[in-house]
Amino acid sequence: MERPGPATHTLGVLLVVVAVVAAGGHRTPRDTLACSQGLACRLLDADVLCGTEPAGPGPGLALVWLRLEPALRCAGPAACSPCLQARLRLAVEPGAPRDGDNTGDMSPSTAASPPHNVSGLLLLSGHTYASSRCVAVEVWAPLASVPPGRRLGSVRFRCFEAPLGSELHVTAYTNARGRRWLSQKQRVPDCSWPAAQAAVPQCQVPRLQVSLGPKAVLVEVRAAAVGLNYTLRLYHNHSHGAGGSGRTVMASGPMNYSLPLEEVLPCLCLQVWLEIQDPLRATLCPFSHDTAAWERLWAQTRLVLHDTGQALACSISAPCDLPAELVPCWSPAPGAPCQALPDLQHPVTGQGPQEFRALQLHPNLCVQVRSGGQVRLMQCLQDRALPGHVDDLLLMEPGGNASLCALERGNCTPLAGFTATGSGRPGLLEQQLQEDVASGQCVQLWRPDNSSGIVLWACPMHKYLRTRWALAWMGLLLCAACILLLLLLKKEDLKGWLKSLRAGYGNEAPLRGRRMLLLHAAEPAAERAACALAAALRPLGMAVVAAPGGGGGAAAWGTLPWLHAQHRRALRAGDTILILLSPAAEAAARRWDTADGAVPGSPEAASTPDPRHAPVPAVSPCDAFAAALSCAVPVLAAGAGRYVVARLEATVAAVPPVLRAAPAFALPSQAGRLLRALAGRRSPGLRPLEAALRRRLRGALGE
Secondary structure (H helix, E strand, C coil): CCCCCHHHHHHHHHHHHHHHHHCCCCCCCCCEEEECCCCEEEECCCCCCCCCCCCCCCCCEEEEEEEEEEEEEECCCCCEEEEEEEEEEEEECCCCCCCCCCHHHCCHHHHCCCCCEEEEEEEEEEECCCCEEEEEEEEEEECCCCCCCCEEEEEEEEEEECCCCCEEEEEEEECCCCCCCEEEEEECCCCCCHHHHCCCHHHCCCEEEEEECCCEEEEEEECCCCCCCEEEEEEECCCCCCCCCCEEEEECCCEEEEEEHHHCCCCEEEEEEECCCCCCEEEECCCCCCHHHHHHHHHCCEEEEEECCCCEEEEEECCCCCCCEEEEEECCCCCCCCEECCCCCEECCCCCCEEECCECCCCCEEEEEEECCEEEEEEECCCCCCCCCCCCEEEEECCCCCCCEEEECCEEEEHHHCCCCCCCCCCCCHHHHHHHHHHCCCEEEECCCCCCCCEEEEECCHHHHHHHHHHHHHHHHHHHHHHHHHHHHCHHHHHHHHHHHHHCCCCCCCCCCCEEEEECCCCHHHHHHHHHHHHHHHHHCCEEEEECCCCHHHHHHCHHHHHHHHHHHHHHHCCEEEEEECHHHHHHHHHHHHHHCCCCCCHHHHHCCCCCCCCCCCCCCCCHHHHHHHHHHHHHHCCCCEEEEEEECCCCCCCCHHHCCCCEEEECCCHHHHHHHHHCCCCCCCHHHHHHHHHHHHHHHCC
16 A cells, blocks of 8 residues: 555645534634735634644644734724734744655655645634634645745734733644644733724713803713714712712713703712723713802701710711711800810711710710811700700810819810809819719710820709809899889889879770860860860870860859869879860960060060960950960960860961960871870870871861
8 A cells, every 4th residue: 555645644634624623613704814925824714622623744834933913803994893913923843744755755646746835724722801712724835945944934813802901812833743832911902002092982982071050060972983872871979889870861962961050069970981892981070179069068968966875976968978077076055166075076987877986975065067177067965855964064184194174165274263154263163173073973974995095074063053043143132122112212203103004004095094184165166176086085095174164063163263173183183285276266365465465485575574474365254265275374384284285277277376385286187196295105006096086086177
C-alpha cells in the first residue's frame, strides 16, 4: 500500500475539523477576516467548541505574536457596538514538509502534484464575565520560499464584541502538534473613547436643561438619537438610599416637562437615558445650592419629640437629607432663650428616631435643629407631664470636681455670684443649692460615661421663690389697706365717686341718677319741644323737671315761688339747667340785653354795672320764663351753675348775647351733641340714642 503524502494528511485533518465545526451552527455574519499577502485564509461557518478540535498530522503553522485593538462593528451610521479585533502573526514550525522532501518515496500519484503548501487551523477564544466565544480560521501558506522559523504573514480577525468597559480575555493557538498558546487581556473601550461617542447608541445621552420660572421649573429634554425612546426620571437623592423610585416619564423626542415650585427641593435630581441595553444615564441635581429650595425644604421639615420613658428621643421628617445637628437645650419659660447643653449635640442622621442616651426627661428640655448657625426648628417638653418643675434651676458641675455654676443666658455663673431673680444679694442661695445637690433633692439630668466630663443638675427653686411671693403679697395687701383707709377718710369724695359709678352703670340708662331743670317759654312750639325732649331723656335715666309746669307743686306754691325753689335746688345739687330758646324766649332774652344797653362780658360792659347788680327789666308777674331769666342770668354771669342753652334752629337764628356764656346747641340737628354733653365722656354707645332723639324732636317740631 502506498503511504499517503503530506497533502493527503492535511486534507484529512481539514475535513475532520470542518465536520466538527459544522455541527455548531452559523458564524456571526458581521465577522470579517483579512490575511496578509502570501497567505490564504477562510473563516469557518460556525463557532466551535475550543479544545475539541483534532491535532494536525505533523509540524505546521506556529503563532508568533498576538495583539488586541479596539474597533467598532457598525450596522448603520450611528448603530455601532464596541469590540476588539485580534491581529496574529504566523510562522512555519521546524520540520514542516517542503518542496523536494521525500523525493525518493514519491509515488506516481504525487509526482504530478503541485508544490507543497503548509496548512492548519487557527483557533481564537474570547471570554468575558458573561459570555464566551470560539472561532476557527483555516490558513494555507506556500513553503517554496519560506525557510523554517521565518514568518509567513499576519491574520486579522474582526471582532469579539463585549459590553462597554468590560474586560475581554482572548486566547489563540493552532492545531499543530507543537502548538503554542498566546493569551492577552484587554478592556473594551467605554464612552470616553472618541470614536464611540458619536457611533455607539449607549454613549449617546439626551441632554437636560433646567429653567427656573416664577411659578414652575421647566425641564427641557433634547433627544440625542433619532428614533430612540428615552426615559426621564425625577427623584429625591438620599445618602442613606431611601429615595424611592421617584417619578418617570417616557418620550420619543424632545420634550418640555413642567414641575411646580412646591416640589423643587435641594435633593431633587433628574436622570435621563435611552431605552436600549446598558445605556448611559445623564444625571443632574441643579437645586442643591438654591436658597429658595432650601427654604421650602425647611418649611416641609417636622421635628417630633418622643417620650420613651428613659431618655429623650426625637425624629425628623424631611424629604431630603439635612446638613444639620440636633442640639438639646434648656428653656426656663415659653418664649425664653434656650440654653444649649454642652457636649450633647450630634448630627442629624436619616429619618428614624435619634436618642440622647443618659439625658433624663424634664419639662424644661427642648431640642433644636441648627443649620448654618441658625435655629431652624425647636420642640419642647413643657406641655407634658414629666417630673420636675418649670422653675427649676439648671446647674453644671464641670469635670475635675470643680464648683457648681448656674447655666443662664449663655453663661455659667458661679453660685457665689448668682442671684435667683436677677436682683438681691449675690450668693444668697449658694449654700442651700449645694446642700440640695448633696442631699439628692436635685435631679441629675446628664452624666457622661467618663468621670472627666460635665454633670448637669436640675434643682427646685419654687421653695425659695415662694417666700419672695409671700412678701410681695403682703406688701400688696398693705397698699390696698392704705388706699381703702384714705377713701374712708374722704367719705364725701367716696360718695361722689360711688354716685358717678352708679350713674354710669350699664348702657341701657347712661343718664341714670342725673337731674335736669328745663326752662322754656309758654308757647306751643316750645312746649312741644320740651315735651319731646323730656320724653326722650326720661327712659335714659334722667329726671326732667319742666318750667313752667310743675304739676301739683306749682299749684300749691305758686308758679314763681315754685320756679325759684327748683332753681335753687338745681344749683345746690349741681343739676343741669337747660334754657330752651323759642321765639318768645328769645324776645325775653333780648329785653334783658337792652335793659342796661350792654352785654355782660363785652367791651361796652366794662363801664356798666355788673349784671348781678343791674336792674332787672320790668316783666309781667305771670311771665315765668322772664322770671327764670332773672334768676339765671346773674348766676351765669358769675360763672356758676351748670347751664346749657338749646335753640330751635328753625325759628331762632342765634343765641342772645346775655346767654352766650353757656354751651349752646341747635335743635334738632345738634341733638347728638346735646345728649353727649348731658351724659359726659364716660357713657359709650350713645349713637342709636342720638338718632332717636333727633327723630323725636323733628316730629314734635313738624319737620
